[in-house]
Amino acid sequence: xxxxxxxxxxxxxxxxxxxxxxxxxxxxxxxxxxxxxxxxxxxxxxxxxxxxxxxxxxxxxxxxxxxxxxxxxxxxxxxxxxxxxxxxxxxxxxxxxxxxxxxxxxxxxxxxxxxxxxxxxxxxxxxxxxxxxxxxxxxxxxxxxxxxxxxxxxxxxxxxxxxxxxxxxxxxxxxxxxxxxxxxxxxxxxxxxxxxxxxxxxxxxxxxxxxxxxxxxxxxxxxxxxxxxxxxxxxxxxxxxxxxxxxxxxxxxxxxxxxxxxxxxxxxxxxxxxxxxxxxxxxxxxxxxxxxxxxxxxxxxxxxxxxxxxxxxxxxxxxxxxxxxxxxxxxxxxxxxxxxxxxxxxxxxxxxxxxxxxxxxxxxxxxxxxxxxxxxxxxxxxxxxxxxxxxxxxxxxxxxxxxxxxxxxxxxxxxxxxxxxxxxxxxxxxxxxxxxxxxxxxxxxxxxxxxxxxxxxxxxxxxxxxxxxxxxxxxxxxxxxxxxxxxxxxxxxxxxxxxxxxxxxxxxxxxxxxxxxxxxxxxxxxxxxxxxxxxxxxxxxxxxxxxxxxxxxxxxxxxxxxxxxxxxxxxxxxxxxxxxxxxxxxxxxxxxxxxxxxxxxxxxxxxxxxxxxxxxxxxxxxxx
Amino acid sequence: xxxxxxxxxxxxxxxxxxxxxxxxxxxxxxxxxxxxxxxxxxxxxxxxxxxxxxxxxxxxxxxxxxxxxxxxxxxxxxxxxxxxxx
Numbered sequence: 277x278x279x280x281x282x283x284x285x286x287x288x289x290x291x292x293x294x295x296x297x298x299x300x301x302x303x304x305x306x307x308x309x310x311x312x313x314x315x316x317x318x319x320x321x322x323x324x325x326x327x328x329x330x331x332x333x334x335x336x337x338x339x340x341x342x343x344x345x346x347x348x349x350x351x352x353x354x355x356x357x358x359x360x361x362x363x364x365x366x367x368x369x370x371x372x373x374x375x376x377x378x379x380x381x382x383x384x385x386x387x388x389x390x391x392x393x394x395x396x397x398x399x400x401x402x403x404x405x406x407x408x409x410x411x412x413x414x415x416x417x418x419x420x421x422x423x424x425x426x427x428x429x430x431x432x433x434x435x436x437x438x439x440x441x442x443x444x445x446x447x448x449x450x451x452x453x454x455x456x457x458x459x460x461x462x463x464x465x466x467x468x469x470x471x472x473x474x475x476x477x478x479x480x481x482x483x484x485x486x487x488x489x490x491x492x493x494x495x496x497x498x499x500x501x502x503x504x505x506x507x508x509x510x511x512x513x514x515x516x517x518x519x520x521x522x523x524x525x526x527x528x529x530x531x532x533x534x535x536x537x538x539x540x541x542x543x544x545x546x547x548x549x550x551x552x553x554x555x556x557x558x559x560x561x562x563x564x565x566x567x568x569x570x571x572x573x574x575x576x577x578x579x580x581x582x583x584x585x586x587x588x589x590x591x592x593x594x595x596x597x598x599x600x601x602x603x604x605x606x607x608x609x610x611x612x613x614x615x616x617x618x619x620x621x622x623x624x625x626x627x628x629x630x631x632x633x634x635x636x637x638x639x640x641x642x643x644x645x646x647x648x649x650x651x652x653x654x655x656x657x658x659x660x661x662x663x664x665x666x667x668x669x670x671x672x673x674x675x676x677x678x679x680x681x682x683x684x685x686x687x688x689x690x691x692x693x694x695x696x697x698x699x700x701x702x703x704x705x706x707x708x709x710x711x712x713x714x715x716x717x718x719x720x721x722x723x724x725x726x727x728x729x730x731x732x733x734x735x736x737x738x739x740x741x742x743x744x745x746x747x748x749x750x751x752x753x754x755x756x757x758x759x760x761x762x763x764x765x766x767x768x769x770x771x772x773x774x775x776x777x778x779x780x781x782x783x784x785x786x787x788x789x790x791x792x793x794x795x796x797x798x799x800x801x802x803x804x805x806x807x808x809x810x811x812x813x814x815x816x817x818x819x820x821x822x823x824x825x826x827x828x829x830x831x832x833x834x835x836x837x838x839x840x841x842x843x844x845x846x847x848x849x850x851x852x853x854x855x856x857x858x859x860x861x862x863x864x865x866x867x868x869x870x871x872x873x874x875x876x877x878x879x880x881x882x883x884x885x886x887x888x889x890x891x892x893x894x895x896x897x898x899x900x
Numbered sequence: 901x902x903x904x905x906x907x908x909x910x911x912x913x914x915x916x917x918x919x920x921x922x923x924x925x926x927x928x929x930x931x932x933x934x935x936x937x938x939x940x941x942x943x944x945x946x947x948x949x950x951x952x953x954x955x956x957x958x959x960x961x962x963x964x965x966x967x968x969x970x971x972x973x974x975x976x977x978x979x980x981x982x983x984x985x986x
Contacts, residue, residue, distance in 0.1 A: 516964045517954070535944060536981055537910045723908055756959050757978045761909070853910035 280609040283496040284346035284805035290388040295395030299410040314345035316372045316781035317821035319361025324824040328609040329688045333363045334397035334478035341392035344380035344476035354789030356576025363740045365455040365471025367714040369834045371826040372738045373469035376575040386489035402483040404411030415482035423447040423460040423630040445483035446473040447633025454691040456638035464600025468635040500803025508796045512879030525582040528561035529604030538610040539855040540720045541812040543644030547852020549612040558619040599627030605720035609640020615667030632681040641694045641717040710845045713838040725854045727760045735839045737825035739853030763862040775818025823883045827900045837879035906978040916939035929967040954980040
């Protein structure tokens with residue numbers, strides 16, 4: 277007898293055991309899906325339940341959940357996402373990281389809402405998924421290949437073209453267990469955070485190739501999804517900021533952030549990006565796209581003119597090289613953060629990090645840190661085997677990127693990520709590291725000005741932001757606008773928003789398309805499934821996941837002492853918009869306010885039993 | 901009509917460090933025009949082709965094509981910086 281059909285889902289999960297080289301299919305029950313939806317929340321539930329306490333990120337016992345959501349592969353705008361959940365390499369705690377493109381869609385068309393990879397292979401392999409079947413194939417010939425080459429070689433080997441197959445793979449960085457290695461699919465779409473690429477590397481898994489199968493996802497109300505898509509588009513296009521992103525992506529964000537005074541500049545040694553106006557004008561989207569002969573490379577069901585394939589111009593370091601259009605974070609990482617003011621070089625460096633399979637965001641902090649250490653004599657030319665790691669030195673960065681990806685020389689230390697590298701170097705270096713006490717670095721702004729992001733990054737359980745400052749506050753009944761520097765209001769707003777972003781990451785829709793419009797997202801979810809979600813129920817899904825991630829991290833030894841920024845990350849800016857305004861004098865008070873608002877113990881930050889019961893996850897009390 | 905505009909921290913550097921600016925105008929557009937008349941450097945923040953702010957009237961976002969909305973005595977106008985996330 278066939279399993280009961282669940283609208284919005286294939287109803288199946290693929291499990292691949294690399295230690296025993298076997299795969300199996302499991303049913304997903306409707307009650308489970310109603311509680312966790314898919315993607316981030318479902319993945320956090322699986323990792324929480326299945327990975328034993330104290331598991332190291334690189335151990336065979338760690339697992340990787342790759343999950344799509346109930347809207348993935350539908351006509352809902354931006355519904356091509358995939359979410360990876362695992363024990364991450366930088367924090368050794370829960371990780372949730374998303375990428376767009378086609379991987380999630382093709383996984384669903386192959387008959388699976390998600391997959392779990394467990395165990396550890398004895399030799400390098402890649403997975404080939406085709407219409408429900410899984411082949412575990414030798415990958416020894418792919419070792420050392422860049423992410424772009426790996427994708428192309430696998431497609432060639434299996435006789436598939438773009439849009440017939442999606443390949444999620446790692447580059448040399450993942451192979452060498454660089455702790456900020458990412459996984460990349462579809463020509464540059466990265467699941468970037470907390471070293472999920474290193475976890476794939478630890479399992480000797482070079483890639484997962486999934487063919488566009490023929491499975492049809494049952495939908496309760498297709499017209500309802502179309503209607504939600506139209507409403508969403510109308511709302512998004514009426515917001516000038518979102519309309520701008522729709523047309524121009526985020527690649528030109530350095531110009532906007534320079535005006536806003538929120539760029540990360542030279543490892544937070546200043547907040548002022550000094551750049552000639554003529555050079556800054558090259559960082560606008562039209563200028564970048566023209567220079568790199570941009571060709572559209574849209575994700576599934578995306579009407580935005582956001583993602584493009586670039587070709588490096590003649591006269592540049594790598595003429596003719598094919599890259600993906602960087603997002604804002606790649607542009608910021610390799611411009612203001614490292615003292616580069618040449619737009620072409622910025623784009624080339626972001627592309628090089630993608631090719632080697634490293635998170636561009638962490639790369640920016642790594643090089644900013646390294647350059648400050650070099651400038652202040654903490655690290656010398658001799659330490660770097662002759663490299664002069666001065667601000668803006670393009671050639672030195674290119675060389676060091678390779679050394680990091682291959683763990684050569686000093687690159688082996690920097691491959692640990694900023695926070696761990698600072699501990700290894702010691703002395704003054706500890707004061708230069710920008711990051712959280714858990715071990716990850718912030719996203720690409722000066723968060724000492726954007727205090728919501730600074731607080732959220734520091735208390736997050738996921739190795740990156742856990743909530744989004746642009747959530748529709750009024751829709752959630754919250755004060756708008758509010759003073760983000762107020763130690764009472766900020767933690768309370770953060771706690772109340774918490775869950776919104778994870779809800780979206782569980783549906784797997786692109787935030788650049790959906791703009792946190794929770795009401796329309798619920799409308800689309802209900803059309804797909806026939807359920808009756810509203811905003812409170814949506815937030816509950818996210819809050820369940822946050823609490824399970826919190827409990828898991830506590831089991832890992834990640835306690836409230838680590839809910840804090842590093843010395844530099846928490847410092848008062850010396851200049852710029854927030855000069856002299858440091859967060860640390862208020863930190864303990866903010867933390868207590870936050871824990872209380874989350875329903876956690878005010879001192880330990882541990883979720884209270886009644887909080888867990890209220891969210892329907894009382895079962896987790898006994899595991900904590 | 902006198903209206904107070906709340907200025908976000910990172911914009912205050914072009915508004916002489918002030919958190920509140922008093923402007924006059926009968927519509928949002930007139931109020932913003934008065935603001936940029938008093939502080940010309942603020943103009944770059946309101947470029948409709950490259951916006952980096954939201955205008956908020958009494959807790960509601962005002963779209964850039966709705967700047968002719970009338971304002972009344974006691975209304976609260978705020979400017980919100982929209983850069984966030986990553």
